[in-house]
Amino acid sequence: MPDSDELVVDAQHLSRRFGAHVAVRDVSLQVRRGEIFGVLGPNGAGKSTALRMLCGVLDPTGGRAVVVGHDVAREPERVKANIGYMTQSFSLYTDLTVAENIGFYASLYGLAGAARRRRIDAVLHESELAARTGQLAGELSGGWKQRLALACATIHQPPLIFLDEPTAGVDPLSRREFWERIHGLAAAGTTVVVTTHYMDEAERCHRLAFISHGEVFDSGRPDDIVARAGLAIAEFIVDDVDQATYLLQGLPGVEECAHYGRVLRLAVHGGEPVAAARARLDRAGLAVHDMRESRATVEDAFVAMVRRERRA
Numbered sequence: 001m002p003d004s005d006e007l008v009v010d011a012q013h014l015s016r017r018f019g020a021h022v023a024v025r026d027v028s029l030q031v032r033r034g035e036i037f038g039v040l041g042p043n044g045a046g047k048s049t050a051l052r053m054l055c056g057v058l059d060p061t062g063g064r065a066v067v068v069g070h071d072v073a074r075e076p077e078r079v080k081a082n083i084g085y086m087t088q089s090f091s092l093y094t095d096l097t098v099a100e101n102i103g104f105y106a107s108l109y110g111l112a113g114a115a116r117r118r119r120i121d122a123v124l125h126e127s128e129l130a131a132r133t134g135q136l137a138g139e140l141s142g143g144w145k146q147r148l149a150l151a152c153a154t155i156h157q158p159p160l161i162f163l164d165e166p167t168a169g170v171d172p173l174s175r176r177e178f179w180e181r182i183h184g185l186a187a188a189g190t191t192v193v194v195t196t197h198y199m200d201e202a203e204r205c206h207r208l209a210f211i212s213h214g215e216v217f218d219s220g221r222p223d224d225i226v227a228r229a230g231l232a233i234a235e236f237i238v239d240d241v242d243q244a245t246y247l248l249q250g251l252p253g254v255e256e257c258a259h260y261g262r263v264l265r266l267a268v269h270g271g272e273p274v275a276a277a278r279a280r281l282d283r284a285g286l287a288v289h290d291m292r293e294s295r296a297t298v299e300d301a302f303v304a305m306v307r308r309e310r311r312a
């Protein structure tokens, strides 16, 4: 966990309208130096719009944000020069080679001479792309494209990088390696703001914000968010899964009863799921095996939040 109090992102009541539609509403969030800050939310929640405002590429229609010491509305060029931004589409030139893409971004950020050569060598080494410099970016697999996009976004050693769903469509091993690299960058003092739909990735962030319908629903450390969701979990195996699911969904406070292979997982809001589930299934004469309490996860908290919003 970073121990710096220096705010690298300070957004106050940030809003963005598109015509009558409010995509981001009154979002306030702070990110400290060296922090990995995750932004979660369902599709269309406003995550990318919020990121684009913080990057200085989209003007807010309300509120303000200071990013790496510059106001995003008044000094967008200063913001852009001092951040890295990896978009969902990776923003690579598919008909240029790996080396040409990196060279292009190096020029964009004004790198020249020995410093330019040093940085290009460094990102090629860190991304393990040195053997692929002549390959067209469009011919790389998803995992290698992702490495190249991160190399381009960090060529100028920005103190802050924004990553918009950086691991979408990338295999699990590449995702792990990518996150190791993100933690390495953060440990060296780089601040990272990342949107993701992968809940295992959310658990790897220092702090999170849950966004829904353009508003921050909750924010804080993953553990604290999970605790605030107030969910208790029971896992067990039953012979008649359909009947058990039907019976358990009728219990008070049940958020979800879902299958994980042979295991049924019951999430209950404020209660004793093991005792309640056992009593209910015993009464119906259903055989239950291996029942145990389990830990609620960020995914449980997230799913409960989205469901509650939909019910409201």
Ligand SMILES: Nc1ncnc2c1ncn2[C@@H]1O[C@H](COP(=O)(O)OP(=O)(O)OP(=O)(O)O)[C@@H](O)[C@H]1O
Residues within 6 Å of the ligand: 018, 021, 023, 041, 042, 043, 044, 045, 046, 047, 048, 049, 050
């Ligand atoms: N340029 C635009 N013009 C009009 N509406 C837009 C524009 N950009 C985004 N929106 C709308 O704003 C809302 C938020 O979109 P945004 O892309 O920020 O969501 P998101 O949380 O990033 O979604 P996803 O997880 O699917 O990427 C959506 O309803 C979207 O249609």
